[in-house]
Amino acid sequence: MAIMMNVLVVEDSKFFASVLRKAIEDRLGFRMVLAASRADARLALKEHKGSFFAALVDLHLPDSNEGEVVDDVSANNIPVIVFTGDFNDDMREMVLSRNVVDYVTKNNPGSIEYVLAMLRRLSTNASATVLVVDDSKTSRMQFTRLLQNHNFKVVEANGGEEALKVLAAHPEIRLAIIDYHMDGMDGCRLTEDIRKTRSRDKMVIIGISAYGSNVLSARFMKSGASDFINKPFIPEELFCRIYQNLDFIDQIESLTRVGISLASARQEAERDWSGDLASNPAYYDQVTALPNRRLFIDRLGVAMATARRTSDKVALLLFDLDLFKRINDSLGHAAGDGVLVEIASRLTSCVREGDTVARIGGDEFAMILPQATDIDAVAKFAERAVSMIRTPFEVDGRDLFVTASVGGAVFPDDGGDLEALIQRAETAMYRAKDGGRDAFQLYAPAMNARSMELLSLESELRRAVDRSEFRLVYQGKVDMESGQLTGVEALIRWQHPTLGAIAPNDFIPMAESLGLISTIGTWVLREACRQAMEWRGKGLPPLCVSVNVSPRQFRDCDVAEIVAETLATSGLEPHNLELEITESLLMQRVDEVASVLRDLRAIGVKVSVDDFGTGYSSLSYLSRMPLDALKIDRTFVTDIPDAEDAAEIVGTIINLAHSLKLKAVAEGVETVAQAMFLHQKGCDQVQGFLVARPMAPAELISLMDRRLLSII
Numbered sequence: 153m154a155i156m157m158n159v160l161v162v163e164d165s166k167f168f169a170s171v172l173r174k175a176i177e178d179r180l181g182f183r184m185v186l187a188a189s190r191a192d193a194r195l196a197l198k199e200h201k202g203s204f205f206a207a208l209v210d211l212h213l214p215d216s217n218e219g220e221v222v223d224d225v226s227a228n229n230i231p232v233i234v235f236t237g238d239f240n241d242d243m244r245e246m247v248l249s250r251n252v253v254d255y256v257t258k259n260n261p262g263s264i265e266y267v268l269a270m271l272r273r274l275s276t277n278a279s280a281t282v283l284v285v286d287d288s289k290t291s292r293m294q295f296t297r298l299l300q301n302h303n304f305k306v307v308e309a310n311g312g313e314e315a316l317k318v319l320a321a322h323p324e325i326r327l328a329i330i331d332y333h334m335d336g337m338d339g340c341r342l343t344e345d346i347r348k349t350r351s352r353d354k355m356v357i358i359g360i361s362a363y364g365s366n367v368l369s370a371r372f373m374k375s376g377a378s379d380f381i382n383k384p385f386i387p388e389e390l391f392c393r394i395y396q397n398l399d400f401i402d403q404i405e406s407l408t409r410v411g412i413s414l415a416s417a418r419q420e421a422e423r424d425w426s427g428d429l430a431s432n433p434a435y436y437d438q439v440t441a442l443p444n445r446r447l448f449i450d451r452l453g454v455a456m457a458t459a460r461r462t463s464d465k466v467a468l469l470l471f472d473l474d475l476f477k478r479i480n481d482s483l484g485h486a487a488g489d490g491v492l493v494e495i496a497s498r499l500t501s502c503v504r505e506g507d508t509v510a511r512i513g514g515d516e517f518a519m520i521l522p523q524a525t526d527i528d529a530v531a532k533f534a535e536r537a538v539s540m541i542r543t544p545f546e547v548d549g550r551d552l553f554v555t556a557s558v559g560g561a562v563f564p565d566d567g568g569d570l571e572a573l574i575q576r577a578e579t580a581m582y583r584a585k586d587g588g589r590d591a592f593q594l595y596a597p598a599m600n601a602r603s604m605e606l607l608s609l610e611s612e613l614r615r616a617v618d619r620s621e622f623r624l625v626y627q628g629k630v631d632m633e634s635g636q637l638t639g640v641e642a643l644i645r646w647q648h649p650t651l652g653a654i655a656p657n658d659f660i661p662m663a664e665s666l667g668l669i670s671t672i673g674t675w676v677l678r679e680a681c682r683q684a685m686e687w688r689g690k691g692l693p694p695l696c697v698s699v700n701v702s703p704r705q706f707r708d709c710d711v712a713e714i715v716a717e718t719l720a721t722s723g724l725e726p727h728n729l730e731l732e733i734t735e736s737l738l739m740q741r742v743d744e745v746a747s748v749l750r751d752l753r754a755i756g757v758k759v760s761v762d763d764f765g766t767g768y769s770s771l772s773y774l775s776r777m778p779l780d781a782l783k784i785d786r787t788f789v790t791d792i793p794d795a796e797d798a799a800e801i802v803g804t805i806i807n808l809a810h811s812l813k814l815k816a817v818a819e820g821v822e823t824v825a826q827a828m829f830l831h832q833k834g835c836d837q838v839q840g841f842l843v844a845r846p847m848a849p850a851e852l853i854s855l856m857d858r859r860l861l862s863i864i
């Protein structure tokens with residue numbers, strides 16, 4: 153079917169409309185259909201149904217609220233670029249929550265050029281087909297939705313074998329996104345098989361995995377993948393990689409058209425860029441101008457080969473920024489990019505000539521230090537780098553604190569080949585994270601056994617759901633005035649057949665990235681409500697039971713509906729159920745989340761914000777959300793009463809909660825001194841080892857009529 157190259161422009165300024173018409177029609181040769189109001193836009197969508205490949209939408213229109221036209225256009229499956237005057241934070245959040253392709257501020261220099269480049273890209277996408285290979289239907293659907301937002305045509309395959317058949321039937325496919333973990337043929341095998349077909353040597357293949365990023369990335373690249381992304385990722389990262397790779401292949405294709413072979417075309421393309429190497433998107437990250445993952449793998453290979461000849465050592469350091477996603481979620485991607493640029497410049501400033509600093513993933517950096525004979529010096533250097541990252545810096549007028557977990561491994565002592573060395577450095581990095589983050593850890597052989605265990609956990613986690621290997625423990629919450637139990641928090645444990653009880657921090661992130669969290673979360677909710685009713689059946693007083701709900705559950709299923717259904721089935725009164733949500737959820741897709749929270753409030757269920765203080769909540773959002781309590785994060789409670797900063801923060805959160813008419817709950821209370829400080833500051837409830845450890849349901853019964861805390 154021929155694609156009509158029409159662009160819908162919803163714009164009430166005659167000046168901008170005429171500038172855009174000139175640019176879109178004269179320079180790009182597309183037809184522009186203008187609508188000066190929401191009413192006009194609706195008419196145009198009806199009259200020209202199916203003919204728009206993109207829409208440019210101004211948010212300030214005489215007859216609509218911000219966002220309404222975006223919704224009208226998106227409902228017709230047309231990719232939207234928001235093109236508007238000044239943006240404030242609320243508008244940015246609103247736009248991002250609607251999955252628009254991008255937003256552009258009209259008066260910025262170069263904004264028209266940028267819009268034209270995007271329209272050109274969207275028109276090309278309209279004829280480009282992408283293959284998504286994943287054996288999880290939810291993941292496939294998510295990729296498809298994202299790609300269709302950018303105008304790509306998408307075909308899906310449920311596994312390796314099906315993918316090969318689809319490729320044979322669709323020669324037009326230019327790009328494949330392939331998950332690593334699939335039953336039968338894994339993603340790397342599939343990539344190898346695809347590359348064996350001559351006609352597919354120029355296809356872009358992007359490998360995806362939820363776990364074990366750097367080792368797998370090396371494996372994927374060796375199998376012939378063009379790039380690799382770690383799940384979870386932000387859509388911007390995915391599209392940045394897709395476009396960089398498609399652009400690179402376009403350059404190669406234009407060279408091969410004039411008779412140059414693929415290998416020499418690659419060299420040619422590199423030479424072409426050599427004047428300004430750092431802007432070559434195939435090898436350099438476009439945000440920080442550092443070498444990207446592809447060039448990093450290449451340089452590490454060269455450093456190791458050289459060291460093998462000269463009997464030298466090479467140190468590899470992997471940096472993972474702690475909780476970086478929160479900065480992106482809360483402050484926006486521009487602030488996130490600012491942080492990355494600053495970190496890149498700090499890391500670059502401390503290396504010697506011949507060392508490599510690379511950005512190898514969304515929040516991952518790497519350093520290659522050749523001739524690293526003195527391991528103590530490497531460790532000292534890495535610790536200095538960790539403390540440099542920790543120094544606060546200003547982004548958009550705010551002071552931000554970023555920390556990194558760093559793992560190091562040395563060639564050839566810790567690993568004799570690329571894959572092994574990366575895997576060891578990564579294992580050490582995870583150990584630094586597990587140990588409390590903001591630290592450097594050098595690889596030690598004993599770590600490997602644990603990391604191999606965790607890798608194999610992934611497939612077992614899928615099976616654990618069917619085999620009912622989960623159980624819940626309950627931790628009491630105590631009222632500060634009466635000292636009595638007021639409620640319990642349900643905490644999940646995975647009872648692994650050989651490894652024993654596994655803590656949630658070791659598998660919940662994995663469950664989230666594997667798309668299993670909704671199934672697990674629904675089980676937790678049902679089991680907690682059932683348990684609450686069982687206690688009641690034994691004649692115990694009613695207790696409010698709290699359940700953690702991960703942000704992914706809000707995205708993947710209708711939480712309010714599941715809650716209503718569970719309450720109806722179990723018979724638990726709504727006011728005896730509380731959902732604990734994360735602070736970062738409040739900052740994502742604000743309107744959608746607020747509406748689910750309102751539905752929950754209408755049912756009568758309570759909602760509290762967990763780990764409060766670790767994100768960057770905006771007060772305006774907080775006051776708009778129907779909430780019941782703020783739970784002060786354990787990291788602050790640990791440091792009270794002695795550390796002044798923590799004491800101040802805790803006091804402020806308690807006051808904030810009270811001024812928003814919410815309860816303040818402190819978690820992780822371990823000492824009497826902490827409890828006394830919290831009481832003095834007016835905290836309403838406490839939870840922590842001081843009053844009760846998480847325990848099995850039968851044990852909890854003994855606490856129910858005891859005074860658990862006595863402050864005065």
Ligand SMILES: Nc1nc2c(ncn2[C@@H]2O[C@@H]3COP(=O)(O)O[C@H]4[C@@H](O)[C@H](n5cnc6c(=O)[nH]c(N)nc65)O[C@@H]4COP(=O)(O)O[C@H]3[C@H]2O)c(=O)[nH]1
Pocket residue numbers: 627642643644655656657660673676700701702732762763786819820821822839840841842846
């Ligand atoms: N050091 C110290 N620790 C204390 C103290 N009091 C409580 N804790 C621990 O702090 C965590 C409190 O839960 P959370 O902040 O909601 O943090 C939870 C929650 O975010 C998540 N989680 C647990 N169960 C579920 C679940 O069913 N669904 C989801 N989505 N997440 C869950 O995993 C996190 C960790 O859970 P746990 O390992 O059970 O760890 C629990 C608890 O055992 C104390 O005085 N000192």
